Amino acid sequence: MNKKGKIFYGWWIVTATFLIMTLIYAPISNLVSLFILPVTKELGFSPSQFMVYYTIMALSAMAVGPIAGRLIKIMDIRAYLTLFIMISAIAFVGFSFSTKLIHFYLFAVLMGAGLSGGAMIPASVLITNWFNEKRGLCLGIALSGSGFGGVIFSPVANWLITAYGWRTAYLVLGILIAVVLIPLTVFVIRLTPADKGLTPLGEAMSVNSTKELTGTTLGQAIKSVSFWFLCIAILIGGIVVNAMLINLAPYLAEIGTSAKTAALLLSIGSAMVIIGKLLAGRLFDKLGLITTLLIISGSSLISFLFLMKANVFLPAVIYTVFSGIGSTAVTVVPAYLTGALFGEKEYGAKYGIVAIFISLGAAITPIVSGAIYNINHSYGMLLNALIILSVVEFVLFFIASKTKPKSSYPELSEEAA
Numbered sequence: 001m002n003k004k005g006k007i008f009y010g011w012w013i014v015t016a017t018f019l020i021m022t023l024i025y026a027p028i029s030n031l032v033s034l035f036i037l038p039v040t041k042e043l044g045f046s047p048s049q050f051m052v053y054y055t056i057m058a059l060s061a062m063a064v065g066p067i068a069g070r071l072i073k074i075m076d077i078r079a080y081l082t083l084f085i086m087i088s089a090i091a092f093v094g095f096s097f098s099t100k101l102i103h104f105y106l107f108a109v110l111m112g113a114g115l116s117g118g119a120m121i122p123a124s125v126l127i128t129n130w131f132n133e134k135r136g137l138c139l140g141i142a143l144s145g146s147g148f149g150g151v152i153f154s155p156v157a158n159w160l161i162t163a164y165g166w167r168t169a170y171l172v173l174g175i176l177i178a179v180v181l182i183p184l185t186v187f188v189i190r191l192t193p194a195d196k197g198l199t200p201l202g203e204a205m206s207v208n209s210t211k212e213l214t215g216t217t218l219g220q221a222i223k224s225v226s227f228w229f230l231c232i233a234i235l236i237g238g239i240v241v242n243a244m245l246i247n248l249a250p251y252l253a254e255i256g257t258s259a260k261t262a263a264l265l266l267s268i269g270s271a272m273v274i275i276g277k278l279l280a281g282r283l284f285d286k287l288g289l290i291t292t293l294l295i296i297s298g299s300s301l302i303s304f305l306f307l308m309k310a311n312v313f314l315p316a317v318i319y320t321v322f323s324g325i326g327s328t329a330v331t332v333v334p335a336y337l338t339g340a341l342f343g344e345k346e347y348g349a350k351y352g353i354v355a356i357f358i359s360l361g362a363a364i365t366p367i368v369s370g371a372i373y374n375i376n377h378s379y380g381m382l383l384n385a386l387i388i389l390s391v392v393e394f395v396l397f398f399i400a401s402k403t404k405p406k407s408s409y410p411e412l413s414e415e416a417a
Helices: 010-030 032-043 052-074 077-097 101-130 135-143 145-164 166-187 218-222 225-254 259-287 289-307 313-330 332-342 347-376 379-402
Strands: none
Touching (some): 010 077, 032 145, 032 166, 052 347, 101 347, 135 145, 145 166
16 A cells, blocks of 8 residues: 555656656657768768668567567566667667668667567556556656657767767667666566555555456457557557658748758757647546547647748747647557556557557658658648548547447546546
C-alpha cells in the first residue's frame, strides 16, 4: 500500500521514463537531419541512399513492437530494459564506425529495435502500471522527453559534429545512452507498484497489493472492432502529423518564408511538442476521451489553415502552437487510449500491436505525401488533403472510443468515454 507522507515512488518512474525518451527516442528520431550532409559528404553516397536506413529503422521498430510487448511481461524489467538500452547504444556506436551503406543498414535494424523496445513500449507500459489517477498527465510528462531531448541534443550534436566530426557525435550519444540509463534501470525502475509493496496512484489502498489487472486480453482486444478502428486512426494520424514535418522546409521556401524564419519556426515547433504532450495528458485527465480527441484532431486541422499563411510571421507561429497539440495523436493518444479502451491486462502486448501502426504511419508518410504533391507539384493540395484526413482521424478515434469492449475498463465513467 502507499505510505502517507512520502513521495509516491511512481514519480521516480515518471522521471526515469522521461530520461529514457530523452536519451533514446530523441536522438534516433529528432537528430537525423544533422548527420545527413556530413556523413554523405565524407563517405560519398547520396542523401537518398543514406536515408534508406531510416526506413529500415522504422520497419524494424514495427517488427520488434509485438515481440517487445510480450517480452516485457515475462522478463524482469531490469534485464529487459538493459538489453534494449544496450541494443540502442550499440546501434549508435556502430554508426560511428560505419564505412559502407550496408553497415548503416544493418545497425539501423538495432536502432529500430531500441526505439520500439527501449523507449516507446516501456515508457507507456510503466506509466500505465503505476498510475490510475493522473495517468494522462504522467504520460504527457514521460513522452515529452522526446521533445526535450530534441531541444537539448540538437545544439550539442551539431557542436560535436562541427568540432570533432560525425563519428564522434554518434559515439558520444551511444556511450551516453548506456552510462546514464543502465544504472537508472537497475536501481530505480520497477515494473509494477506491487514490486515495491505499493498500489497504483489513485487505487484504494488494500492489504492485497497484487490485485488482478482489469481489461481485455490481447486475444479479446484484437477481436473487437474498437481495436482496429484505433489502429487505423493512429495510422491516419501518423500521416497527418508527419506529412508537413518532413515537407516543412521546402514548403516554407515555396511560399517565400525566409530561411531565418524557417529555422526559428523549427525551433519553436520543438518546444511546442513538449507543451502539447503535457497539455494533452492533462486534458485527458480533466475532459475525458471524446472532448480531448476532438481538441487534438481539431488542432491539426487549424494548424494547416494557419500554415497556408506561414509567409506571415504571426500565422506561422500560431501554426507551431496548434501542430504541437495535434502531434500528440501519435504519442500520448495511442498510449492513453490503449489503456482507457482495453484496460491494463496484457497492456504491453496490446500496445506492441498498436505501436506497429505508429511506425507504419511514419514509414508510409513520405510515399503518401510525395504522391499527393506530384499530382500538381504544389503543397496546396497536400494541405487540403491533410485537413480532410484530420477529420477522418477524429471520426475513427470517436468510433474506437464508442465501440470499446464494455468489460475492458469498468472504472472509466461513461462521461469520460
